[in-house]
Amino acid sequence: MASFSLEVFGIGAIETAEVEEFRLAKELGVVGSPVLDSDGTFLRNNAAGVQWPFTVRGKGDLPADFVEGSAGPTIDGLTGGVTLVEEAEENQNMGEESSWSASGLHAPNATADGA
Numbered sequence: 001m002a003s004f005s006l007e008v009f010g011i012g013a014i015e016t017a018e019v020e021e022f023r024l025a026k027e028l029g030v031v032g033s034p035v036l037d038s039d040g041t042f043l044r045n046n047a048a049g050v051q052w053p054f055t056v057r058g059k060g061d062l063p064a065d066f067v068e069g070s071a072g073p074t075i076d077g078l079t080g081g082v083t084l085v086e087e088a089e090e091n092q093n094m095g096e097e098s099s100w101s102a103s104g105l106h107a108p109n110a111t112a113d114g115a
Helices: none
Strands: 017-024 027-036 042-060 082-091 099-107
Touching: none
Parallel strands: none
Antiparallel strands: 017 042, 027 042, 042 099, 082 099
């Protein structure tokens, strides 16, 4: 009996990705100490450095947008600045669908190196 392999037809892998979970948060850096009035009630603080950390995990092959050090994925609602993928992981186990995860940061006020 002849053996059968998809590679005979030039198929080594089928690149598909399914997102199972996506998390996006907003972080706001604080500069200095809070300003209080004479009664000790909070008045204001100075904010700086808005950042949007994200994590995503899914099944299938790791999308090219999530390769470490890439320009990062396009995320609806986040414009300008720089998106950086800080971690990416792929898992393959016999008899199971491949899985992947990635995390990174979007800094809307940052500029790309050399820009």
